[in-house]
Amino acid sequence: MDKFKRGKPLKSQARQMVFNVYLYFLNEANVFEKDHDGYFNKIQDRNQSMKFSTPKKGKPKSRFRLGLDDFDYCVIRNMIYNFQLTLKELPTVNNLRKKLIEAIDFKGCAETLRLILKEMGFRFLKTENNRRLLMEKHDIRLKRIKYLREIQQLRNSGRNIVFMDESYVHTSHAKGKTWQDISKKGIKQPISKGERIIIVHAGNEKGFVPGALMLHKCVDSEGDYHKEINAERYQTWLRNQLIPNLPPNSVLVIDNAPYHNKLSVKPPNSNTTKPQMIAWLQQHNIPHDPKILKPDLYEIIKRHKEKYTEFAIDRIMEEHGHKIIRLPPYHPDFNPIENIWSQIKQHVAKKNIAMTVTSVKHAISEKNNNIGPEEWKKVCDHAVKCEDEYRKFEPRIDSFSDEMIIYTGDSSGESENDQELNKSSDESTMSGIEILPDSD
Structure with a gap:
C-alpha cells in the first residue's frame, strides 16, 4: 500500500486524469446554470456520446500453443528423477529443458517449463547449503502411493x-x-x-x-x-x-x-x-x-x-x-x-x-x-x-530428499527466494501460453 500513501506526489498521467475530471464537473456546472429544469432530463443523452475503449481490446492475444500429451508429462517426471536418483544431480529448469528438447522435441521456453512443473505439482525446496531441490508436493506423491498400494491389494485379492x-x-x-x-x-x-x-x-x-x-x-x-x-x-x-x-x-x-x-x-x-x-x-x-x-x-x-x-x-x-x-x-x-x-x-x-x-x-x-x-x-x-x-524408487525419493537436508525454517517448506517456479505470471510470458494436453 506504499504507493497509495497520502502526500505522495502524483505522476503526470494521474495529474492529467484529475484535471480531466475537474474539467468535466466544471462543464456540468455550466450546463446546470443555463438549464436548471432540463439538466437531469438530458444528462443521459449527453453522456451517451462519451465512449471509452480499452486499448487493444478485441485483438486476439498471441498464444504459444504447446502440444503436450500425457506421455510427455511422464517423460518430464522420469527425467527429473533420473537426474536425482541415477545421476545424483539437482536439475535446474534450463538443463532440464535441454534434455527435454532432445527427448521429446520440447518447443517451450524456460518460462513455459516452469509453468508445466508447477502444474504437475513440483516445487523447489531450499537446502541448508542454499541449493534448490526440485521435488513433487507431498499430496501429489501421496495420491500415487495410495493408488499403487490399492491396485496391488486388488490384484492380490483376484x-x-x-x-x-x-x-x-x-x-x-x-x-x-x-x-x-x-x-x-x-x-x-x-x-x-x-x-x-x-x-x-x-x-x-x-x-x-x-x-x-x-x-x-x-x-x-x-x-x-x-x-x-x-x-x-x-x-x-x-x-x-x-x-x-x-x-x-x-x-x-x-x-x-x-x-x-x-x-x-x-x-x-x-x-x-x-x-x-x-x-x-x-x-x-x-x-x-x-x-x-x-x-x-x-x-x-x-x-x-x-x-x-x-x-x-x-x-x-x-x-x-x-x-x-x-x-x-x-x-x-x-x-x-x-x-x-x-x-x-x-x-x-x-x-x-x-x-x-x-x-x-x-x-x-x-x-x-x-x-x-x-x-x-x-x-x-x-x-x-x-x-x-x-x-521401488519411492523410498529412494525419501532417502535422497533426506540426504539433501531440506531447509525447514519456513513451515511451507518453500524457498523464500524461489526464482524457479514462483515467478509472478504478470511479469513473465506465462499469460500468453496455452498448454494443450492433446492426443492421448
Whole structure:
C-alpha cells in the first residue's frame, strides 16, 4: 500500500486524469446554470456520446500453443528423477529443458517449463547449503502411493480390474508420436485437423469389454473434447454399455476427468445455511455443538468432508457390486488403454490422408475388433512394470530428499527466494501460453 500513501506526489498521467475530471464537473456546472429544469432530463443523452475503449481490446492475444500429451508429462517426471536418483544431480529448469528438447522435441521456453512443473505439482525446496531441490508436493506423491498400494491389494485379492479411458481421432488423422517414438527420441508430427470422433472404451488383459465401445462425433473440432462427454452422457454409457458387460465384483480404473468427479450430493460450503450444515453433520453422526457459530461448524465439516464425499459414478458402480479407483494425476503409464489408443490411431492413419466421419468410425471399429487378449496382455504387463518401478524408487525419493537436508525454517517448506517456479505470471510470458494436453 506504499504507493497509495497520502502526500505522495502524483505522476503526470494521474495529474492529467484529475484535471480531466475537474474539467468535466466544471462543464456540468455550466450546463446546470443555463438549464436548471432540463439538466437531469438530458444528462443521459449527453453522456451517451462519451465512449471509452480499452486499448487493444478485441485483438486476439498471441498464444504459444504447446502440444503436450500425457506421455510427455511422464517423460518430464522420469527425467527429473533420473537426474536425482541415477545421476545424483539437482536439475535446474534450463538443463532440464535441454534434455527435454532432445527427448521429446520440447518447443517451450524456460518460462513455459516452469509453468508445466508447477502444474504437475513440483516445487523447489531450499537446502541448508542454499541449493534448490526440485521435488513433487507431498499430496501429489501421496495420491500415487495410495493408488499403487490399492491396485496391488486388488490384484492380490483376484479382483477383475478393468481400465477405461477416452480419446479422439481426427478425420484427417496423420501418424503422430507413439510410446515407442518417445523411447527412440522421435520427433512429434504436426497434429491433424478436421472433424473429431471421440472414443470411449474399456478393457484389460482379457481384451476389450464386449459392447462397451462408444463413438461420438465431436461438435467442436478444436476445443477440449472432454466437455462433450458430460456427466449425463458418461453415466448413460456406464449403465447401458459397460456395467451389463462386466463380470461381477469388478474394479474400474479411471482418470480424473471432470465428468468422472460429479458429486452425487454436494457437501456444505462456507455459504451454506447453518441449519443445512447442522443437518449434514447429524446425517453423518459427526459430533458438534449446534449452538456454535457457522465458521466453527464449517471447520468441523472441512475435517470430515473428504471422508463423506461421494461421486455419482461411484454410487452407480457400487449399486451394481463394482468399485472405482482413480489414477494419480499425469500417470498414463499406469493405464494400459493409453497404448491401445496408439495402435488404433496408427491404424486410422494408414487408411487415408483425408477420411469422412463414417470411414473413420469404420476404421476404429475394425481395429477394435482386431485387438485381442495378446495385445492387451502386453500393454497390461507394461503398466504393471511401471507400477513396480515407482514402488521401488519411492523410498529412494525419501532417502535422497533426506540426504539433501531440506531447509525447514519456513513451515511451507518453500524457498523464500524461489526464482524457479514462483515467478509472478504478470511479469513473465506465462499469460500468453496455452498448454494443450492433446492426443492421448
